[in-house]
Amino acid sequence: MAKVTLQDVAAKAGVSIALVSYVLNGVKKDRISKETAERIQQAIKELDYRPNYLARSFKKKKTFNIGLLVADIANPFSSQLARIVGNEAEAAGYTITIGSSDESATRFEKLVRSSLDRQVDGFILAAPEGSESILEYLKNEHIPVVIIDRYFPTIKINSVAVDNYESSRCAMDEFAKLGKTNIAIIGYQTQLHHLNDRIRGAVEGMHPAMVEPIIKYISEANIEADMEDTIGLLMHQGINGFFFASNKLGESGLRHLITNGARIPDDIAVISFDGTDAYNFYPNAIGCIRQPLAEMGSQAFQLLLKQIENPSMPVKQIVLKTSFSYTKPIKSQL
Amino acid sequence: MAKVTLQDVAAKAGVSIALVSYVLNGVKKDRISKETAERIQQAIKELDYRPNYLARSFKKKKTFNIGLLVADIANPFSSQLARIVGNEAEAAGYTITIGSSDESATRFEKLVRSSLDRQVDGFILAAPEGSESILEYLKNEHIPVVIIDRYFPTIKINSVAVDNYESSRCAMDEFAKLGKTNIAIIGYQTQLHHLNDRIRGAVEGMHPAMVEPIIKYISEANIEADMEDTIGLLMHQGINGFFFASNKLGESGLRHLITNGARIPDDIAVISFDGTDAYNFYPNAIGCIRQPLAEMGSQAFQLLLKQIENPSMPVKQIVLKTSFSYTKPIKSQL
């Protein structure tokens, strides 16, 4: 019942543990006699030997485990990312340990520390507001890191993100096409650059025919109440185009637009940066800026892997393109 | 730059590594002189020493890591569970490693094996169809396990689940209240007992006034197409009550009910076992059997913890109650 170790295999095959290890890892292949190798393989099979990865990791100082710290694991953006990174990692023989910072820098730092204590080989991080110092620390310690979804202009560090500014700017063309000229831009009250880029992009994407947009900042801790107030107010100000800067904002905003009797898209057009499954339940077409999640996850992991294998790799900041499309509303036959 | 070890701390404090370890772990408190202890604490702080958990786990044969294998990490049921278990674990000083079997027994076994190789202290498992043999194996090896959400009648093993049969049976009373008598029951084509219990419960929950229910089995691999056919067919058979046996079935079913022009709940009432966020976007009230996710996760972890601490603990099978409620549809002011 006790765990089978190299020792047991070696005893059974009548060789030293070193030889078993060599066979197991395929090193010194040319030096080991065919018969011995076979005998060892046989013993491994018969005893159903399974290496103790803990011992191996300990000795080799490599855990094949990476820390993935997302912003909010309950958000489909995060959970899908986790799934993609997980698959990518598995294919490369790595496992991931997922943590959710819930956008708290304190919690984030705690998670980073605890992952470090567990000797992760690297990190993929959706770092929250105020996490610059811990990122600097990781950089100084030469710990492989890839920032995902976000970026921090003051820190030169590997990252994978989308072009938030440009995507938002272009989305305004859609409002223009539909003849919407009174635009409201709903964003978070935040210091995160990638989110503020969305606002900036939208603002600077206004067409000449449009009036000065109204910008509202929602507090993340209080989305529902804030949104209710905001939408209620704006409905009486002739807004005919809403731009929501995140999937959660859009979800909440849409709900309140409906309760306020908005007719979408005839009276009011809606564009959201990213979406959720719930959008597909909505009876009207919503414009969505789609993020290439699969590519983000895959690129982030590959970049991290390169960095793990070559710690002195020059910093690489990958910016991916988004795509734009409308949801296909379910049309009732009634 | 190199990692600070006990060795370094010991050298700095001018003591042996054993003493540092004792201070670190708070053992032999009464034997260590106050001055030495302070000197060591000082050295720990000055060097910013952080224990190598890998080494510790290796020595103590305890990783404080548990494997959480869910059915499908993309399903909110799974991801929320992961979040809850993760928090519960964190509070107890454990980490979790999440895997998604995607309901494949082969993949499930692979994940279990790989977690074992990494020396997890135990498992919380949403075991898929056909995983009995690997569960037996875990049981025989006395590896702490808690099955969650499901159960396997042939295996006596710790579990936390809801009363699927009773919940479904009682849900039929709702149809009765609404005067719905022609019920369609939509389930998965599966061998999983907890899912079939839902069907059985619904069937045996029929009221005398109801006609024999129609039961349809959807293939999980092909939900959308199967559901389209099924709903299309049933709409012409005078069905006025739909019971969906899972959140995903309900989501898909609702979509197709809308496209088929169903008027909910006037003509057709809908009850679903569990729901998703998308349900809240739906303009009509949907009956939902709600699972006590937080309690499931918490109980599962606590049960596992007890088992880890006392491996000879008698098997405990926890059955939790569900609750029933309708979604609050968003009403347009139009």
Next chain:
DNA sequence: ATATGATGTTTAATCGTTTAAACAAATTTT
């Protein structure tokens, strides 16, 4: 004065691997 006990600290083995270095035996080169 000597045995006994308490106090404070160190020694050394151990966990299961990996891997450089040493070694012995067989083979090839001089």
Next chain:
DNA sequence: AAAATTTGTTTAAACGATTAAACATCATAT
């Protein structure tokens, strides 16, 4: 036939912690 090389295998140290046991030193009881 001695030297050099190749082939096949073993020895032993190391990774960073834990912990039982040993060891001093000092205080107290006899």
